[in-house]
Amino acid sequence: MDGAPITIAPSILSADFARLGEQVVEAQLAGADSLHVDVMDGRYVPPITFGPIAVAAIRPLVAIPIDVHLMVVEPERFLKDFVEAGANIVTVHLEATTHLHRTLDAIRELGAKAGVALNPTTPLSAIEEALPFLDLVNLLTVDPGYGGQRFIPACLRKIARLRAMIDESGFSILLEVDGGVNAETARAVVAAGASVLVAGSAIFNAKASVQENLQRLRAAAVR
Ligand code: DX5
Numbered sequence: 363m364d365g366a367p368i369t370i371a372p373s374i375l376s377a378d379f380a381r382l383g384e385q386v387v388e389a390q391l392a393g394a395d396s397l398h399v400d401v402m403d404g405r406y407v408p409p410i411t412f413g414p415i416a417v418a419a420i421r422p423l424v425a426i427p428i429d430v431h432l433m434v435v436e437p438e439r440f441l442k443d444f445v446e447a448g449a450n451i452v453t454v455h456l457e458a459t460t461h462l463h464r465t466l467d468a469i470r471e472l473g474a475k476a477g478v479a480l481n482p483t484t485p486l487s488a489i490e491e492a493l494p495f496l497d498l499v500n501l502l503t504v505d506p507g508y509g510g511q512r513f514i515p516a517c518l519r520k521i522a523r524l525r526a527m528i529d530e531s532g533f534s535i536l537l538e539v540d541g542g543v544n545a546e547t548a549r550a551v552v553a554a555g556a557s558v559l560v561a562g563s564a565i566f567n568a569k570a571s572v573q574e575n576l577q578r579l580r581a582a583a584v585r
C-alpha cells in the first residue's frame with residue numbers, strides 16, 4: 363500500500379449541464395482534488411458526451427487538474443486537441459488503441475500524464491509491460507458508458523491485485539477506480555488499494571449539495 367493521500371475526482375458526467383460552469387466551481391470549492399471528464403464517442407460506448415471545446419470552456423474556471431477519460435475508438439486521434447484544451451491527465455482505453463506504447467508516449471510528449479483504463483473483465487496482465495510508461499491506471503468497476511450504475515463487487519480483488527502489481531513495480535502510478543463509487547462502496551475500494559476515487563452520481567445529485575456529498579464521500583474514503 364502506498365502512503366499517497368486518497369484523492370477524489372468528481373465526474374462531470376452527472377453534473378447539471380445547463381450549469382456546468384457553476385458545478386465545476388462548486389466541486390473545486392468543496393475540495394475536489396481533480397475533475398474527471400468522461401469523453402464518449404457513440405462508438406466505443408453508445409452515448410456521445412463532451413469534446414475538447416467543453417474542456418477548454420471549464421479550464422479557466424478551476425485550478426485543479428482535469429483528468430480526461432477517453433471512451434473513444436482510436437483515441438490517438440484526439441490527444442493533442444484535449445491537451446491543448448487543458449487536460450492534465452489523458453486516459454485511453456486499452457481495448458480502443460492498437461499501439462498502447464505509442465499512444466502513452468504521445469500523451470507524455472504533449473506534456474500530460476498518461477493513463478490507461480481497463481474494463482471490468484480486461485485482465486491486469488495486459489498492462490504488465492506498460493507500467494514504465496504509465497502515470498495512472500483507471501480500473502472500471504462498471505461497464506463504461508453511463509453514470510449511476512452499480513459497483514461490481516468482484517472488481518475489489520482486481521483492485522487489490524493491481525495495488526500489489528504497482529507497488530512491486532516501484533513506479534509511481536495512481537490507481538484510479540471508476541464506477542459505482544459512493545459513500546457505501548468507498549471504504550472497501552480504498553481498503554483494496556485505490557488512490558483516486560472517481561464519483562459522478564454520488565457527488566452531483568439532487569439529494570444534497572455537492573459540498574455535502576463530497577464531505578460524505580471523503581469521510582467514507584479512509585484507509
Ligand atoms: C462510466 C464513467 C464514469 C462515470 C461514473 O463510463 O467512466 O466516470 O461518470 O459514474 P458513477 O460515479 O455515477 O458510477
Ligand code: ZN
Pocket residue numbers: 373398399400431540560
Ligand atoms: Zn470515467
